[in-house]
Amino acid sequence: MSDFSLPGFDLSAFVRATLAEDLGAEGDITSLAVIPADARFEGVMDSRDAIIVAGLPIAEAFFRALDPEMEIEILAEEGAAVPAGADLMRLSGNARAMLTAERSALNTVQHLAGIATMTRQYVDALAGGATLLDTRKTIPGLRVLEKYATRMGGATNHRMGLWDAAMIKDNHVAVAGSVAEAARRAVAAGIKDIIVEVDHIEQIEPALGAGATHLLLDNMNVEQLRASVELVAGRVPTEASGGVTLETIGAIGTTGVTYVSVGRLTQSAPAADIGLDFALA
Template identity: 70%
Template sequence: MIEDFDLPGFIAATLAEDLGQGGDITSAATIPADAMLTAVMNSRDAVTVAGLPVAAMFFQALDPDAEITTHAAEGTAVPPGTVLMTIRGNARAVLAAERSALNTAQHLTGIATLTRAHVDAIAGTGATLLDTRKTLPGMRMLEKYATRMGGATNHRLRLDDGVLIKDNHIAVAGSVEAAVSAAKAAGLSGIVVEVDTLDQIEPALAAGADRLLLDNMPPPVLRQALAIIAGRVPSEASGGVNLQTIRAIAETGVTYISVGRITQSAPAADIGLDFA
């Protein structure tokens, strides 16, 4: 489901953080050790689902015999009141895992839901929505998984996963030509160069950029930039993108739109766990 990510390690670390040394002392004091519980996880909002398999792993980590039925597929849009999962297992275990499971499902579903809203906003324009590296430390692979469930395409996953020459690289290298030449000399390909102004476009293309990231350009300027690029390389718009601006940006004809807020600012989905 999620490549290059230690899910068992994540589950163990998250539960250890919540359980501490003494475990769930409230449940241990108030619930018999052999009591069973059936609970349903449900969405109280209209959402795009993400993270249910991860949530299930929390319950199974504390009760390997728990019976879990998932009722909604990852990446599907569901209305308010939808039952997402049914859990039957040891009551103490279910309640001890509840918060970790819900936190994860709420966070990832929130990202998928906000992502889907952005994807829907540019439908029919031909532009592709990209995520960014603006993710919580330790959560990147999960959050980028959630953006995929919302319909986005992953941008580079790590610093070793793609070449992006930004303004600071250019400043230190001395020029865009020097930065791109050094990247090529290092054997790198797929070089993306960030440009902030129209007069940077031709030098970046002449240097051998494979894609241009047009940073913080409003739609009229983007159209001018695309006229200069004239289809020679793919284009990417970034900066100042939200649900109010993304349609106009997409209609300029850019190839990609990268949006940090779909991971950085997504509100948690309202998902609860109730006694059945």
């Protein structure tokens, strides 16, 4: 068993809850009816697409939860780029256990590898002009895993939740009355990291004067981003956000912004095409 762990993520609890959802009260009735209890399978998990690998140690945990003695060899490193047809994992063990764990294991790897693969596409398109950030647009309950997958793809995590940085957006400004007043309230509350979203270049100086430590430049075009970066002049990090695509991120990265954040990394990444083929041992 690998020593895979993530801060804030309970792998054992995740595996138990996921298997419980799939098994229900009756268990895997198909395998119980069709597969002899002592039957053994050998299997190979492989990728039908070129992908960035993410989630194999989690897949391993699903299989070991049902057959602790299963022989498992992980064949690709997390974060590695592998071609279509690459073998990812080799297994040998109880056939019922393999069939029961198969869908949970594949769902997880397909989802995380899909996120990592899309993330790498954005990193490559950005071409080092800025640092790619993910967002909080994650499936409830899967944030730690999905943000792990973006790291495997080469991105840097934005804030993990509402607790680790203030982010003042338009609705906060509407209630506070102005960007400056909202930022001042965050400063008065003793918050160290204060991200302020600005929609117009005229909001930049009031936000900085009130204590913003990071500016999110929302839905600005390339010319507006360049002008904003010039005005900020390195006083705080700048982040381009809103409507960023593979076609536009390269130009955005040339504007001098520190970061570019992309919600679709976790919100819209397609699942990777990964399969698992079994044979009697």
